[in-house]
Amino acid sequence: MKQGLELKLGQHLAMTPQLQQAIRLLQLSTLDLQQEVQMMLDSNPLLDEEEGVELAASDSPAPAQEERQLDLAAETNLPEELPVDSQWDDVFDMGSSGAASATADDELPDFEARNSREQSLQDYLRWQADLTFFSSEDRSLAELIIDAIDDNGYLAADLEELTETSGRPMVELETVLLQVQDFDPPGVGARSLCECLSLQLQQIEEENEALLLARRIVAEQLELLAKHDYVRLAQALDAREEELRAAIALIAALNPKPGGEIGAGDSEYVIPDVIVRWIGKRLRVELNAEAMPRLRINRHYADLSGGKDAAHRYIQDQLNEARWFIKSLQSRQETILKVATAIVERQKDFFANGPEAMRPMVLRDIAEAVEMHESTISRVTNQKFMTTPRGLFEFKYFFSSHVGTDQGGAASATAIRAVILKMVQVEDSQHPLSDAEIAKVLAEQGIQIARRTVAKYREAANIPPASQRRRL
Known part of the structure; x- marks a missing residue:
């Protein structure tokens, strides 16, 4: 084969670092976004937080997107910055009174730090063991038993194994186990x-x-x-x-x-991205201003970006990065609001009548409504939440498959789960409905659904089977 050079002209899509950053910000949850913003504030001196910047939102879910502008740090009206050449001692008074106070505080136990740390089940049991009268030998056996208790509170090791480990007689181990089983919570230390x-x-x-x-x-x-x-x-x-x-x-x-x-883990808090409320007979969709970062350009440093040396070029690079980060945040919020508005418009019956009125909807429906790609809609709906008159929901809650009806229409899977849940709530507890009977009742209502599909929807709604729902 003969080798040679050839020149070709073509087009291809290249993802710049700025575009990659915008896509990554789009799929972050609100809590993750706050951490990302804090990291950027720590690393870029051209970025500052600004208090009191409000984000405009639409008064109704109308498609007029040009009215939904985000006031994220417009550089035309930036306030002047405080001087940055202040010393540490100018801010914090480290005089003798402060030193004396610190010394006095050091002598006291840090109760706040102790209480803020998550307490495990073993810590809780050891604390009770410290309050129980044990001999030194029995205290070591109690420690051995506590270490063998799993997170559910059960003794995960056999007494024979603990006997071999401790080298103590079985009867002594059983005696200490009975004492540990008297600890709180009731039932701890059980073997079955x-x-x-x-x-x-x-x-x-x-x-x-x-x-x-x-x-x-x-x-x-x-x-x-x-x-x-x-x-x-x-x-x-x-x-x-x-x-x-x-x-x-x-x-x-x-x-x-x-x-x-005990020690169930830290609570995970959800910050809604969007707030939906009734204004008269209309639904209003707006961004949650408390959840949105408020950033601006540091004018003091921005004025130093006009030189040609390395320091000025560094400031110029940081300024460009800060501007693009603010622009990416603005684009993120606009996209979230646009998608949320389209979801609310399509699911108005849900907000008016409840889950049984949920319409079938897939990502493609919203993508066509807002003229975006399905992958973008997938990123927007991931870990994004809206608080509504009917509760707090993830964006993905409103998307579901559909089942055909006798009239040629379609019923949402979410609506069918709601119907099944309502049927189970009013059923005879002594003779609960089986999956086949539920499918028959749905067929009488015009919803054609197989028994195995009923079982899948029932499990998705955390409804146990008929044998476990039977009551006296």
């Missing part, structure tokens, strides 16, 4: 579900017929209770229906995973 429920029932002081029957059920007939076989359960215990109902209610109030109450 039966023992866990029994420990909790033992701590109920007021004895009555329901409590005695509940203890018998847990000790003898827990398998029948799990199967909801109440007929055989009543026969095995020779109990009346009223007594059995009271005992089952008592067992249902127990916690099968007592350790989950």
Whole structure:
């Protein structure tokens, strides 16, 4: 093959770093965006936070997008900055009184730091062990047992293994285990579900017929209770229906995973990106001003970007980066508002009548409405939330597949799940509806759906099967 040089002219799409940054900002959640903004503020001296900058929003979900402008740091009306050549001592007074106060504080325990740290189940149990009278040998056994308790509160190791590890007799280990099982939360240190429920029932002081029957059920007939076989359960215990109902209610109030109450992890907070509210008979869609970053260009440094040396070129690069970052944030907010408005326009029946009125909708429907690519809509709807008169919802909640109807239309999967949930809530608890019966009822309403599809929607709505919904 002969080698040679050839010149070709063509077009291709190249993603600049600025475009990559804009796409990445678009798919970040509000909390992640706040961290990203803080990192940019720390790294770019040309960026400053500005208080009191409001973002304009539409008064109605009309498609006039030109009215939804974002006032993110317009450089034409930037206020003057404070001097930046101040010293640390000019801001903080480190005199003798401050030093004396710091010394006095050092002598006190840091209760705030101690309470702010998440407490694990083992920490909680060790704290109770410190308050319990143990000999030095038993204290080491208690420590061994506490280390073997899992996050659900169960003893994850066999006593034989702990005996070999400690080198102490089994009877001493069992004695210490009984003491640990008296700790809070009730049921901790159990070796099985039966023992866990029994420990909790033992701590109920007021004895009555329901409590005695509940203890018998847990000790003898827990398998029948799990199967909801109440007929055989009543026969095995020779109990009346009223007594059995009271005992089952008592067992249902127990916690099968007592350790989950302690050290469950930090709460994850959701900050809504969009606020939807009724204004008369119209729905108003607006951005959440509290969740949006308010940035501006530092004019003091921006005025130093006109030189030709390395320092001035650095300032110019940082200025360009700051301008593009603000522009990317503005584009992000405009896109979120545009997509949210299109979603609300299409799902107005949901806000007026509830989940049963949800319309089937896919990403392509919104992409065509706002004239964007489906991949962009996917990024916008990822981890974005709107607070509405019907609650807080993720954007993706409004997207669902559809099922055909007898009239040739389509029903949303979300609406069908809502209908199934409503049917289950009003069903006969002694004879709950099976998936086949639910499918038959839906068919009578004009919704053609298979039994296996009903099972899938039922599981998606966290509805247990009919055998587990049966009650006395």
